[in-house]
Amino acid sequence: MAMDGYRGFLGLLVSALLVGFLSVIFTLIWVLHYREGLGWDGRAPEFNWHPVLAVTGFIFIQGIAIIVYRLPWTWKCSKLLMKSIHAGLHFVAAILAIISLVAVFDFHNTLNIPNMYSLHSWIGLTAVILFVSQLLLGFFVFLLPWAPLSLRAFLMPLHAYSGLVIFGTVIATALMGVTEKLIFALKTPGYDTFPPEGVFANTLGLLILVFGALVFWIVTRPQWKRPKEPASLRLQPNGGTPEGVEGSMAINFGNTDKSDSELNNEAAARKRNVALDESGQKSTMKEESKHLPRAQLGRHQTGRRSHLFCGAADPQSPRGSSSHKSSRGNADYGKLGSENWIKQEGLDSPQNYSEFSRLTSGINLW
């Protein structure tokens, strides 16, 4: 089951990368072989940068950014490092998306073609604006260490949800773009005569759709989520949830039987965390140190300085190693680490355990 799960993940990851890469290659072949190639002259070759950069950055790179936390060989890396990679990939995607917009606006203006009249342009521009807002929000709230946990807890479900909705919207926009371009460009012979370019670009559309479906499956499988750490390691802003999107996805879709009372308790837990947070990084870490098993204390006491590094595999640590076996093993190690911690904290009575769970669900929301 575990081995199958890992193999399934690997198979789907390779499929997603292959289909995403094929989408980029198909787009390049489309503009280089069937269209006017690439250039920056305000004419067709400049327009052609629009599909190339949109598919490469706004679809392929965004898709990878969404699933980056799921790679088991990154589980030994610090959360800050993974958050930075997640944000960095989204930043690159945003830059490419913006250049792709410049290309099409420049092309339209040179040829006196009106801008922003089509549904493709309305939804596409909306997606870029939402994407950049999401990137800025993620950077200031989740990457920088100053946002209070209550704000992170409040915004994370929205951040994860918006990420997937924007990704899906970008894919829909690309399919509209392919449709538009083929109708405009294919005159003799027309699109309706099944010319090679039409069939080729339709296939590109299917590849983009399949890439989106694969990313959506990978990011929503709980068994492929980065293992959790004991709550104490999650009490400082950048020692926080191991993942951005799918961490919150899991939490978001995760509380399968939360009653209102539990949700209230989570709110209380978050209030408590905010108090710790507001008491300042150093005092927070001191506070946590009291509650840490020795195995975790060492790593924990290295504090912020180690946050941008990948540590060695550690049986007490939920962070994985890069080998298949170890990365599988570490899922168990992470769980084991938490369970040992629960016992050491005397949380193994039903009441205390349930209190512990509520607190960690509260903390884990960001």
Next chain:
Amino acid sequence: MAMDGYRGFLGLLVSALLVGFLSVIFTLIWVLHYREGLGWDGRAPEFNWHPVLAVTGFIFIQGIAIIVYRLPWTWKCSKLLMKSIHAGLHFVAAILAIISLVAVFDFHNTLNIPNMYSLHSWIGLTAVILFVSQLLLGFFVFLLPWAPLSLRAFLMPLHAYSGLVIFGTVIATALMGVTEKLIFALKTPGYDTFPPEGVFANTLGLLILVFGALVFWIVTRPQWKRPKEPASLRLQPNGGTPEGVEGSMAINFGNTDKSDSELNNEAAARKRNVALDESGQKSTMKEESKHLPRAQLGRHQTGRRSHLFCGAADPQSPRGSSSHKSSRGNADYGKLGSENWIKQEGLDSPQNYSEFSRLTSGINLW
């Protein structure tokens, strides 16, 4: 928090219904006011049934079918009834989608316009085929009582995932359809001159997208999920999970820290359920009866006959009442019911509780 949550649900539900209904109205105004109206003559008026039926059935009704389990005033209704409503709405959506296809093929054939050359048609037909397959699979595996629990457990994550991917694909297809139709139909003045019809149909596209986003938010909020029942009530196929899609959504995205070992235990739990299932309905119910608190035994012993009815609110029951207060209350009652059951079963030691949790997660997968 709870009251806010409920108000938020109500607000988003009303928004979704309003935006979905507006999409249908906008489609009708588009074909009746800007186009050639409706008819069945093989010409434009027959084609116009295509957008009307696609938006009404394949988008609006499918969206409602996806969120139907989240309505708190249905929580007092039996799972079989809710599954039947979920399946029934999808069946209506499938019929309307198929008629919308007949309309466009008939239109094309009458005017000798080639079929299936556009990306819209490729993805649209694929979506209809997947949707019908999903409907048949759901009917035979989840609605009819004969499928073994192991099969339900295996297929439910795929069922929930496919449901949302098909829904998103249908929305993307509709946006491509609006784009295609506007480019084909708006010649003098052209689409690029911002004619009223172009702006109006673009707005329809935005409404469809917003409807999809609202449905996706509603179906992925754990706090709006129908409360769980004690495991014993979930051991018979149609006493199963309270919901189809979002039940499995929650489970699917829900196991926020499942280690491989836990997943193996779930597999074992499912095996155990299959044994119970294969031992037949009656003996299964007998088996369960031993483990039921008295309050639940009464309702449980009525067996299948009560499965198509909505029961009265019952403090021991996780099924809600139609009033706001009671439906909130019942979330707690449901939890309370489970917790009492855990104590009565002597599962309130950490080891037994954890074993119980693993079993119920296993059972709850279908």
